[in-house]
Amino acid sequence: MGKKRHNIWLILAALVVAIPFIPLVLWAFAGEWRFPELLPTEFSLRGWEQIISGGNRVPEAVLNSLIIGVAATAASVAVGLPAGMAIGGYEFRFKGAVIFLILLPILVPPLASTMGIHLTFIRLGLSDTVFGVFLVHLIPTVPYTAIILTSVFADMTGEMEEAARSLGASPWQAFRHVTLPQAVPGIAVAALFAFLVSWSQYILTVLIGGGSVITLPMLLFSAASGSDPVITSVLAILFALPALVVLVVALRFLRGGGDESGMIGLGKPS
């Protein structure tokens, strides 16, 4: 009996999680849906056709979002991996200060520093460019990556690496063939979340891109401020897709961990 009661709570939680998706999916395929009908009275693919036919600058926006997201991910892993190794694997002076510095951009809104740096970006010719947008996306993505990778390296004991070293492996060989393979799932998860954080950015892109660099959340935002729920819902679903893909992949990587406790380190990208 007890088991059943717990399942009821789980179903209730799943329902609450599902609520915002219900109107999104219904509207995305609605042809006509007047108030107060509970369900659309006609279905249509109008929104999807409009997007596939290149309306609303969707292909350009998706491409920009992908380019910036992939570049920010690659740079964040390149920068966050060594930082995660250092913080997770070693004790050193000022470690607390370094952790604070890396944590700060996650809790202090990146908009404040982006507004501050905007003038410099204009002077350097970085504003209104994809490269400039990529640079400011690093403000939130690098800290997330570094913190996830810190917990990855903190969980490693280093025993395997020591064993490899005592068997005559060079430091580089030990890293390349022992430590790195162990860290691959963690690196993959960090990369996926760096991509999501970049993909979700709206205001940093608006500010530095200055309207010249159009990304998907900008189209979603202007659609949501307008009056066509069909296009808004189609764009919202398109915008949510990578998150669902990331979720599936992350769960596969983390299945060894057992329950959800392994996922806390994933943080909360906005």
Added chain:
Amino acid sequence: MGGRLKISLLLAPAVLVIGTLFVGGLYAALVQSLGYFPAIGQTEMSLSAYREVFSSGNFIDSLILTIYIAVASTVISTTLAVLGALALRRSSGTVSAVVFQIPITIPHLVAAVGIALVVSQTGLGARLASAFGLVGEPSDFPALLYDKYSIGIILTYVWKEVPFVALVVLAGLRGVASELEEVAQTLGANAWQRFWHVIFPVIAPGVVAASLVVFAFTFGAFEVPYLLGQDYPTILPVTAYNEYRSIELSDRPAAMAINIIIAVITALFAAAYLRLSRGLGRG
């Protein structure tokens, strides 16, 4: 290779990126908030932007709204998360992991749009109310978007942040708390005693740490209130952005002053979080 040199080299790229873009950006905001704008011939520094900001009713209204939204979102999220975690702690870990991880990964904008389509006056909620004969016209349904009480914003934050706090609580519950609780139960403690004297002390530090994160985030976040918020007052980041976009260059120092105020407040929360979570690590 010396240990210290190796660690410095490993940290250098991240420190350089964050130092240049984030710290450098905040420094530039600070300098501009003091009125230093060589581009328009302003090279004298003063605190007049801060005096102007603190004495304006606009800023005070905005600050009150920001604190209200952050406090309401944090308190509601934390309460629901603790209750939810208590209810779910014996259910399947894998299934609840998936259910909880969905709102965490979904972008805030998608959540905001979905919630808006549920709670708007022609939304799913109003249609359901109409089906039960509670409302006739859309305007009979309460305005929950662009409203004085920021209901749509708070609902979106609660939907997004409850799972984040709940995962932290669940980790605590599945650990030492469940063993201690069994001991307490054998010793004859009732449900409330077990919660208040056994479970709560174990999960409390994690709950406080997670709610600090939620508060700092909802205090400084931009997108959701920009989309679902009323025209006046606006939350601090939106107020800063509007001042910044103003055609009057003389509004820039005020925008930057608001940015610095937001940064100082959220940084204090980051420091508190760090203190607490390092204490957790030691315990």
